[in-house]
Amino acid sequence: MNIVYSRDGTAIAYDKIGSGFPLILVDGALCSRTNGPNGPLAILLQQYFAVITYDRRGRGDSGDTKPYEIERGVEDLSALIEEAGGSAFVYGISSGAALALEAAKRLPSIRKLALYEAPFVVDNTRAPVPVAYLEQMEGHLSNERRGAAVKQFMRKGVGLPAFVVAMMPLMPAWKKLKSVAHTLPYDTILTVEHQRGTASTLSRWSSVTVPVLVGVGGKSPAWMRNAMQSLARSLPSARLQTLEGQTHIIKPSAITPVLKRFFEEATIV
Incomplete structure (x- = not known):
């Protein structure tokens, strides 16, 4: 385990395995670097990249300075990128995809971005998240x-x-x-502002111009597939990829070749 300190002094715990260009994996809700899909994924990706998994603040061995704001999560990622050498690829899953999007909006140090099933609700194919x-x-x-x-x-x-x-x-x-x-x-x-049943809020990230891969499972529900289609359309340099046979619980073996192919297409400047 390694520690890097975010801008507000919060300790962020991380692991790094493999070699090559840095790739940071961002967990979704309730997951950490030792509990969730990104740990097994990092093991598969380490032969291609220097893979960093970390505990988002408040989880695992990371600190939890209050109050939480989106900017704090972005600053945590920024500190990790600086620790990794000043630029990186980023992959985010579920709510981690929303955090990765926010970071890409603000950090030019993110060279390329892959997202899997950010939990947005953009139409009436499922009930929106309640107002309260x-x-x-x-x-x-x-x-x-x-x-x-x-x-x-x-x-x-x-x-x-x-x-x-x-x-x-x-x-x-x-x-x-x-x-x-x-x-x-x-x-x-x-995520909550993007779970109200309308796609218009996705324009928040229209300034994200780095190449983006938006992934969705072929067996995921219609509301998720529709949301990822809308997200890909709202980003200037994005493409949508459906992973057939997959759900929100994506198998590391299924997404590893997709991420390898996408990130290796990047031109490192």
């Missing part, structure tokens, strides 16, 4: 109802069926999910 979603989430957490916060995220944010959410406390991973529940508002702040 963030306030309800913060209410659960302020009253130490971590389990309720996770359930709200899974039911109203992810859109899982009620019976699935009801069974989650019986899962072995439930304790780990609750341990990072306090970071769910951070993911919500990143």
Whole structure:
């Protein structure tokens, strides 16, 4: 484990494996460098790139200076890029894709960007996230109802069926999910304005001109596929790629060749 310090002094824990041009992997909600899809993905990608996985603030071994703002997450990524040599490729999954987009909007040090299934809701193919979603989430957490916060995220944010959410406390991973529940508002702040059922808010990132790959699973629900199509259209230099047979829980072996191909097309200046 290594430590880099963000602009506000927060310690950000990271691991680096492999060699080559730096590639930073950004986790989605409730995941960390030791718990989630990016750890196994890094192992597969290390033969092509110097792969960095890190604990987003508030998770794992990273610090959690309050209050959280989107800019803090961008500054964390900026510190990692500087530590890696001053420029990098970035891959973000789920809410990590939203953070990566924000970073690419502000950081010219990001040379190329790959995104997988940012959880946006741009039409009526699923219910939008409730207006009071963030306030309800913060209410659960302020009253130490971590389990309720996770359930709200899974039911109203992810859109899982009620019976699935009801069974989650019986899962072995439930304790780990609750341990990072306090970071769910951070993911919500990143995404909630783009989960209201309209695509117009995606113009926020129209200034992101670096090459972008927008990935979506062929077996993912219509609302997700529609959202990623809209996102790709809203970015000046983006292309959409559907990974057949995949869902939001993307298999590392499925996306590794896609990322390799995309990032190796880049011209390093």
